[in-house]
Amino acid sequence: MTTAEHASAPLTTQARSSPSLVAAMTGHALRSFVRTPMSAFFTLIFPLIFLIVVSAIVGNEMTGAGVPVAQFLVAPFAVFGVAEAAFVVLATDTAVLRESGVLMRLRGTPVPAWTVLAGRIGAALVVAGFAVVLLTGVGAGVYGVEIIWRKVPALLLTLVLGIACFAALGLALVSVTRTSLAVQTLSQGLLIPLAFISDVFIVGADLPVWLARIGSALPLKHFARAAAEAFDPHGGYGFSPGGLAVIAAWAVLGAVVAGRRFGWSPRGTASPAVARPTPPSRAPAPAPAPAPAPARDHALAPLTARRAPGSMLRGQIRYALTTQWRDPLSVFFAVVFPVLLLALFPAVFPDGRIHGLTQAQFLLPGLAAYAIAVAGYVNMPEAVVQARGRGVLKRLRGTPLPWSSYLAGRVCSVLVVSALSTVLLVTVAVLFLRVRIDPVRLPALAFGVLLGVLCFTALGLALVALLRSATSLIAVTLGTLLPLSFISDVFVVGDAPLPGWLSAIADVFPLKHLAQALLAATGPAGHGAGLAYGHLAIVAAWAVAGLVVLRRVPLQRA
Template identity: 35%
Template sequence: MIGGATRGAGRAGAVRIARDQLVHAVRALWRTQVVLIFTFAMPLLWLLVVGLLAGNDAVGEDGVRVMQFAAPTAIAMGTFYATLPPVAISVAEARESGVLKRLRGTPLPGWCYFFGQIGAALLFALGSLVVTVLLAVLLYEVRLRPETLLAAAVTLVLGGMAFSAVGLAIGSLSPSASIAEAASIGAAVVLSFISGLFFVGGALPAWLDDVASVFPLKPYADSLQDQFNPFLPGNGWHPANLAVIAAWLLAGTLVSLHAFRWEGSRATGAPRRPFRAPSSAGSSVGSSAGPSAGPSAGSSAGSSVGSSVGPSAGPSPGGSRTSEVRRPSALALLERQAGAALRGTARRPGDVFFSVVLPVGLFALMVTVQPGDTTADGRPAVLAIGASMVTWGAGVAMFMNLSEGVARARDSGQLKRMRGTPLTAVEYLAGRTVAGFTLTVVILAAILLLGAVAYGLRIGPAGLLLGLVVLLLGAVCLAACGFLLATLVPNARAVGTVGLAILFLLSFFSDVFLNDGPEWMGTVGSLFPLKHLQNGLVAAWDTAGAEVPWPDLLVLAVWAAAAGSLAARRFRWEPVTA
């Protein structure tokens, strides 16, 4: 009797621990920026944009609407992004920060930790599902099919578990949280494109379709698509698709069990390096800053003030020692600030992936799936797509990443510490802009090189030079808008979410993804700089002869001046306090 009571109490204790771990994991994921962006913002924005582009006319005698066929893709997108990236990132962050190491010394069983992470991800996937379905039903008259609800529920649960298991495997294998973030989100974005989630109504090449069918997302999305299609008979069961998803669930679980570790790997035999300021704040203060350089003008601020700040001691005529502080030149501060920003970007694989790797990959994919050699308006497809992807890369690097980096430095207090150094706000923001433009030139070079080698893209010297001028003005304009965003939004988490939402939405209004939308959307897009950067690049690269796009340059200059002046006026060194 006593033994049975003890076992019962043990089971009750384990259940209580698992419940508490689930609650903790839900709170932790809610604080993760990627959850808000990819779980809710992306699928809802995508659904709204498709509704604007495709309309919602009736396509059948019984009143079936166009959005009946787009809603399943948004559901698949939301539930997929709610599970795989958040689990991978949260596990890697917990291990890197030492949380898992401390948990190992507690009564928490390993299975309770797994239960909490996967359970929290599934709850967020459920939240995304409910919000997306409600929007689709209320706004677009999407209908649920009672005969396929059971098959859809099984598909959703099995898919969510499989994506969570794969995310857990990625987090277990990744040596750092930044690599887990880049690997998980990068894999999710690539799978989304090759699985056709961003090509509603279009057709991918047969070989790419076959490749995507090996991975779990395409069978998952295809099953949901059929389960919402009112013109298909049957109850919506797809055993072959479920088998592929279940295989990935098993594979992810086995890899996680084998690779999971409570402690991060530590390099052995390497001497500990002296403390240096985090580069994301803005750079490196020169080590020779002496007492006269001001309080804490040194390393913790992270400002690229330079080694020329320091005492110049020498005997005075009266025999006393004096010191002279020499302020670094503005050019030196700008150079060191830009160098520190680039080093910070290089240490963040996610920034490199989204700003460089993804635009280049999308360029290759979009040229591959383009049905002809020209776009709908008669422009060479490779040239138009190249301009679009350079514009997208510049938007990510100059608008989204820069604004988030400034907000992150402000929230962490690094900008506040920089205020005691010779660095001014203008020099700080200028250094960030130079670093972002350098990265944008790398994007430009990679896309043009790939276009020339693989797709026969040819641009004359005059076109290349004029395109560089257009890109420079566009980059400055986007940076000014990004800095303004950082001053308007209270914290870095919100800056990243709002920045991606704005960039994603404007990309569709500005034809960055070459959508054939209604005329009014193009008119709205022409009010903003993204469309004019793309149009300016197309005009500069025109094979018939480079042409200076004066109207586009004027719009970019006006936006740069207006946003830049407002950002400089509103710029603050200290975080917002409640």
């Protein structure tokens, strides 16, 4: 049953009371959330991973007041989960319902349309509450985080007000945008960067004045600080009147904008990529069709007549790149996000050094490796598994398009995106962050990028062969890449050494070795061509392992 059908199901029943309708809509929204792996991941799993990794690295350290650092880690990560549920998920889900016509059809039924929005807000409240309970339970049970019971009322008030604020802002965002794709891209693209300057991902950093002012003007920092106050074991009852006032003001502003601008009718043209409550998916691969082929997509051209192999490959590369550029969220995480982090971290820690190198010099290769992994291990496999689910890969066998051309087009598109990310990172680092790169080592950098693309595309395609659904694939790719990024010299948490067991895990997988190989090619010290043969050999070994799986397990199976 589709989202639109499922959301409309209560409309066919007899008239029900408003509380009953809201409860039904809340249940539907919760089921939609559970079936959306990206939403569940960023709302629940990502903050939990952040808590576990950061606590393992610095949780046992003490503050100046003699309190373990772990005591102050639960609040910011819980705030991020709450904001994801109340802002990103709520806004995206509501925009999808509007774009698919569900909200418009509700206006012609006996069911009050407002119950749909109330159900979405109720689901956001439930999910946000679960995120807080989950993180607090793990913090208390594993890392000795103390629950300050006299401050629990303050924490509950802060959470309710924070959820109301971000829910209002989410609906306001829906009211001023046209499509669900724009809503999802803007909501996620705004929340994650703001988390770095709002005492969520980086607490107590000495930000530049302009960044500090931006953070202080927006509600996320006040939400994080008010929640953190409820976990501070020192005096008081945990209320933060000033912060709560700012949160309430933003809630009123969001409610006013949403009330005046919200529309129930679709504003943009719905497309298969966005007409469902899931992250924007890549458009299907060129689907073979019997003649006469429909003239709706230039990507079908290679399937209707035999063409030179080179021409077919170029067509598949163009098509794969086109689908990439039409998915702003994947472009954001593979291209924009690494560049943003590279520019942000040196601004936050202007005098910080990591292993004797400046922040920018050390972060550059790690973020390049991360961009390669996102493009090859997350984005491209998701597109392929969705094409397989639609039967595209199976139908390719009956067309003139060679399977190798389709696959090579996808891999080459990853190479283009990875090269673009690396070039942008190097340009920002050299022009604005005073990073020095020896031109003699540029070939080593290019070779490292190429080998990294081959490695992570092979591993991503191997997972496509082993896993049947896009849901399980996304859970595995994101669930492995993000934790590894924290322990593989990508998302660096201070200059403290990792615990031995975390370092041993990182040494097994290729992300750390790719980052180290790229560091050898971009580092200011050393001699020679910049080829780190040992690290490159491990990356190559993982690429071979992925290819072996692909050879043994059919990728095209349904």
